[in-house]
Amino acid sequence: MRxxxxxxxxxxxxxxxxxxxxxxxxxxxxxPEEKYDPLLKKMPRILFRLMFIKVEVSGHEKLEPGKTYLYxxxxxxxxxxxxxxxxxxxxxxxxxxxxxxxxxxxxxxVGRLGNRLKNCRLFLLNxxxxxxxxxxxxxxxxxxxx
Numbered sequence: 593m594r595x596x597x598x599x600x601x602x603x604x605x606x607x608x609x610x611x612x613x614x615x616x617x618x619x620x621x622x623x624p625e626e627k628y629d630p631l632l633k634k635m636p637r638i639l640f641r642l643m644f645i646k647v648e649v650s651g652h653e654k655l656e657p658g659k660t661y662l663y664x665x666x667x668x669x670x671x672x673x674x675x676x677x678x679x680x681x682x683x684x685x686x687x688x689x690x691x692x693x694x695x696x697x698x699x700x701x702v703g704r705l706g707n708r709l710k711n712c713r714l715f716l717l718n719x720x721x722x723x724x725x726x727x728x729x730x731x732x733x734x735x736x737x738x
Contacts, residue, residue, distance in 0.1 A: 601643055605670075607638050613701050619705050629683050632705075634680030643670075649679050657681075 612635050619628035640647050655661065663680060665672035677684055685706045693699035 608642060613697050617701050628648050633678055635675035639674060646727060647679060652681060655681060
Protein backbone atom coordinates (compact mmCIF):
# COMPACT_ATOMS: atom_id res chain seq x y z
CA MET A 593 0.00 0.00 0.00
CA ARG A 594 2.87 2.39 0.80
CA UNK A 595 4.25 1.87 -2.69
CA UNK A 596 0.91 2.78 -4.27
CA UNK A 597 0.61 5.90 -2.13
CA UNK A 598 4.16 6.91 -3.01
CA UNK A 599 3.53 6.35 -6.73
CA UNK A 600 0.34 8.40 -6.52
CA UNK A 601 2.09 11.28 -4.73
CA UNK A 602 5.00 11.39 -7.20
CA UNK A 603 2.69 11.09 -10.21
CA UNK A 604 0.26 13.78 -9.02
CA UNK A 605 3.11 16.02 -7.83
CA UNK A 606 5.03 15.69 -11.10
CA UNK A 607 2.00 16.32 -13.30
CA UNK A 608 0.91 19.26 -11.20
CA UNK A 609 4.44 20.70 -11.23
CA UNK A 610 4.45 20.59 -15.03
CA UNK A 611 0.96 22.14 -15.10
CA UNK A 612 2.18 24.88 -12.73
CA UNK A 613 5.21 25.70 -14.90
CA UNK A 614 3.19 25.95 -18.10
CA UNK A 615 0.45 27.99 -16.37
CA UNK A 616 3.00 30.33 -14.79
CA UNK A 617 4.69 30.85 -18.15
CA UNK A 618 1.42 31.64 -19.95
CA UNK A 619 0.05 33.85 -17.16
CA UNK A 620 3.30 35.82 -16.89
CA UNK A 621 3.17 36.50 -20.63
CA UNK A 622 -0.39 37.81 -20.76
CA UNK A 623 -1.06 39.40 -17.35
CA PRO A 624 0.76 41.93 -15.17
CA GLU A 625 2.43 40.57 -12.01
CA GLU A 626 -0.19 41.89 -9.59
CA LYS A 627 -2.90 40.01 -11.54
CA TYR A 628 -1.20 36.63 -12.02
CA ASP A 629 0.53 36.39 -8.64
CA PRO A 630 -2.68 35.67 -6.65
CA LEU A 631 -3.50 32.90 -9.14
CA LEU A 632 -0.03 31.39 -8.74
CA LYS A 633 -0.42 31.53 -4.93
CA LYS A 634 -3.54 29.35 -5.14
CA MET A 635 -1.81 26.65 -7.17
CA PRO A 636 0.56 25.34 -4.44
CA ARG A 637 -2.38 25.29 -2.04
CA ILE A 638 -4.25 23.02 -4.44
CA LEU A 639 -1.16 20.82 -4.76
CA PHE A 640 -1.07 20.24 -1.00
CA ARG A 641 -4.77 19.33 -1.01
CA LEU A 642 -4.23 16.86 -3.86
CA MET A 643 -1.40 15.27 -1.89
CA PHE A 644 -3.44 15.14 1.36
CA ILE A 645 -0.98 17.42 3.17
CA LYS A 646 -2.49 19.71 5.78
CA VAL A 647 -0.71 23.06 6.05
CA GLU A 648 -1.12 25.17 9.15
CA VAL A 649 0.12 28.77 9.04
CA SER A 650 0.88 30.64 12.25
CA GLY A 651 2.31 34.08 12.91
CA HIS A 652 0.93 35.70 9.77
CA GLU A 653 -1.10 38.12 11.87
CA LYS A 654 2.18 39.73 13.01
CA LEU A 655 3.15 40.72 9.45
CA GLU A 656 2.59 44.34 8.52
CA PRO A 657 1.13 44.91 5.04
CA GLY A 658 3.42 46.81 2.68
CA LYS A 659 6.55 45.99 4.66
CA THR A 660 9.41 43.96 3.13
CA TYR A 661 10.42 40.69 4.80
CA LEU A 662 13.24 38.22 4.20
CA TYR A 663 12.32 34.55 4.54
CA UNK A 664 14.91 31.80 4.59
CA UNK A 665 14.03 28.14 4.27
CA UNK A 666 16.40 25.36 5.21
CA UNK A 667 15.49 23.41 2.04
CA UNK A 668 14.91 20.17 3.88
CA UNK A 669 12.35 18.97 1.34
CA UNK A 670 10.90 19.61 -2.10
CA UNK A 671 8.05 21.50 -0.44
CA UNK A 672 9.97 24.53 0.86
CA UNK A 673 9.40 26.65 -2.24
CA UNK A 674 5.71 25.76 -2.77
CA UNK A 675 5.07 26.40 0.92
CA UNK A 676 6.66 29.84 0.85
CA UNK A 677 5.14 30.73 -2.51
CA UNK A 678 1.67 29.55 -1.60
CA UNK A 679 1.31 30.72 1.97
CA UNK A 680 3.50 33.79 2.53
CA UNK A 681 1.37 36.90 1.92
CA UNK A 682 2.38 39.34 -0.80
CA UNK A 683 4.55 38.81 -3.84
CA UNK A 684 7.37 36.42 -3.01
CA UNK A 685 10.57 36.25 -5.03
CA UNK A 686 13.76 34.38 -4.26
CA UNK A 687 17.43 33.93 -4.94
CA UNK A 688 18.10 30.37 -6.00
CA UNK A 689 21.24 28.42 -6.84
CA UNK A 690 21.82 28.23 -10.59
CA UNK A 691 22.89 24.59 -10.49
CA UNK A 692 19.38 23.61 -9.39
CA UNK A 693 17.86 25.15 -12.48
CA UNK A 694 19.44 23.36 -15.42
CA UNK A 695 16.01 22.13 -16.53
CA UNK A 696 15.14 24.31 -19.52
CA UNK A 697 11.47 24.99 -18.70
CA UNK A 698 11.97 25.39 -14.94
CA UNK A 699 14.96 27.71 -15.21
CA UNK A 700 13.22 29.90 -17.77
CA UNK A 701 9.96 30.14 -15.81
CA VAL A 702 11.49 30.96 -12.41
CA GLY A 703 13.65 33.61 -14.06
CA ARG A 704 10.62 35.05 -15.85
CA LEU A 705 8.69 35.21 -12.56
CA GLY A 706 11.40 37.42 -11.08
CA ASN A 707 13.47 34.92 -9.13
CA ARG A 708 17.22 35.38 -9.42
CA LEU A 709 19.53 32.52 -10.23
CA LYS A 710 23.07 32.68 -8.84
CA ASN A 711 26.05 30.38 -9.19
CA CYS A 712 26.68 29.80 -5.48
CA ARG A 713 27.90 27.03 -3.20
CA LEU A 714 27.30 26.42 0.48
CA PHE A 715 30.25 25.07 2.42
CA LEU A 716 29.91 23.44 5.81
CA LEU A 717 33.22 23.53 7.62
CA ASN A 718 33.86 21.52 10.74
CA UNK A 719 36.55 22.91 13.02
CA UNK A 720 37.13 21.01 16.29
CA UNK A 721 33.50 20.07 16.73
CA UNK A 722 32.12 23.43 15.62
CA UNK A 723 30.28 23.70 12.34
CA UNK A 724 30.66 26.86 10.32
CA UNK A 725 28.70 27.76 7.23
CA UNK A 726 30.12 29.79 4.40
CA UNK A 727 28.05 30.91 1.44
CA UNK A 728 30.40 31.19 -1.52
CA UNK A 729 28.53 33.71 -3.59
CA UNK A 730 29.28 37.14 -4.99
CA UNK A 731 27.70 39.99 -3.07
CA UNK A 732 24.01 40.25 -3.85
CA UNK A 733 22.14 43.25 -2.52
CA UNK A 734 18.63 42.47 -1.32
CA UNK A 735 16.50 45.52 -1.95
CA UNK A 736 12.75 45.98 -1.59
CA UNK A 737 10.84 46.50 -4.79
CA UNK A 738 9.40 50.00 -5.09
